[in-house]
Amino acid sequence: MTRVVRTRAELRDALAASPRPYGLVPTMGWLHEGHRALMGRARAENATTVVSIFVNPRQFGDAADLAQYPRNEARDVATCEAEGVDIVFAPPVEEVYPPGFDTVVTVGAIARPLEGAARPGHFDGVATVVAILFNLVGAERAYFGQKDAQQVAVIRRMAIDLATPTEVIACPTIREADGLAMSSRNVHLTPDERRAAPVLRRALLAARSAWEDGERSAEALRARMRIELASEPLASVDYVSVADAASLRELDRVEGPALLSLAVRFGSTRLIDNEALGAPGP
Numbered sequence: 470m471t472r473v474v475r476t477r478a479e480l481r482d483a484l485a486a487s488p489r490p491y492g493l494v495p496t497m498g499w500l501h502e503g504h505r506a507l508m509g510r511a512r513a514e515n516a517t518t519v520v521s522i523f524v525n526p527r528q529f530g531d532a533a534d535l536a537q538y539p540r541n542e543a544r545d546v547a548t549c550e551a552e553g554v555d556i557v558f559a560p561p562v563e564e565v566y567p568p569g570f571d572t573v574v575t576v577g578a579i580a581r582p583l584e585g586a587a588r589p590g591h592f593d594g595v596a597t598v599v600a601i602l603f604n605l606v607g608a609e610r611a612y613f614g615q616k617d618a619q620q621v622a623v624i625r626r627m628a629i630d631l632a633t634p635t636e637v638i639a640c641p642t643i644r645e646a647d648g649l650a651m652s653s654r655n656v657h658l659t660p661d662e663r664r665a666a667p668v669l670r671r672a673l674l675a676a677r678s679a680w681e682d683g684e685r686s687a688e689a690l691r692a693r694m695r696i697e698l699a700s701e702p703l704a705s706v707d708y709v710s711v712a713d714a715a716s717l718r719e720l721d722r723v724e725g726p727a728l729l730s731l732a733v734r735f736g737s738t739r740l741i742d743n744e745a746l747g748a749p750g751p
């Protein structure tokens with residue numbers, strides 16, 4: 470039986486009655502198979518699974534993007550029930566950010582390029598809300614998707630630096646049959662855009678295959694991704710990146726582990742995806 474709690478006090482009481490270890494899965498709702506995979510892993514590795522559903526206003530730069538973000542709490546709670554989740558924390562904004570809230574967690578260099586550059590303030594919002602969730606839940610483990618590879622790296626950095634006892638665990642990206650990474654934002658794609666969207670995956674795999682054939686010039690790999698993306702007229706490129714897997718700094722030559730990543734717009738919908746070259750990821 471899944472218990473839905475909305476306040477810090479209710480969460481504290483529900484946790485007090487629940488056995489450790491706790492596994493936390495932070496989400497913004499509109500749950501899909503990618504979220505379900507995180508829940509399944511949390512459930513397998515912990516005695517109590519906690520899912521948070523909170524569309525965090527602080528990580529949206531654009532008010533319209535926040536307003537449009539898809540929501541369906543009843544369906545999400547049913548998904549959590551089906552996955553055997555013990556506690557759903559679905560707070561209103563003021564339970565996460567109490568009156569007078571005036572603290573921001575800023576992660577440094579790893580948060581600056583890529584999504585940090587494209588979406589100013591985004592990772593401050595992410596790191597701040599995740600720090601609050603980590604403190605509220607006190608989980609042994611928290612689960613995040615590799616689909617948001619830079620987010621995992623930012624949260625790992627924060628957890629180490631702030632001496633957070635929660636272990637940060639990254640899980641593989643779950644995809645549709647045609648390769649499109651599952652995302653709550655996919656619901657906004659028109660049928661034509663949805664047909665075009667697997668070009669992100671094709672671009673990443675084209676660059677991976679060039680790398681497997683021995684290409685080590687990062688610019689050649691970026692060009693490979695751009696060529697593939699250009700084949701799709703509905704795709705408008707935000708960035709393509711070939712970065713060092715640990716620092717996320719852009720590379721000239723790929724000599725060690727690297728992260729291929731890209732952000733592409735289809736109309737007003739912005740999608741991201743990535744592919745790791747050579748273990749380990751960030």
Ligand code: AMP
Pocket residue numbers: 495496497498502503504506507612613614615616617640641642643644650651652653
């Ligand atoms: P979101 O609700 O989009 O904030 O995502 C919540 C968590 O689910 C984050 O850790 C995401 O990285 C993860 N996630 C989202 N989509 C996927 C996916 N397709 N595969 C695996 N994890 C995902």
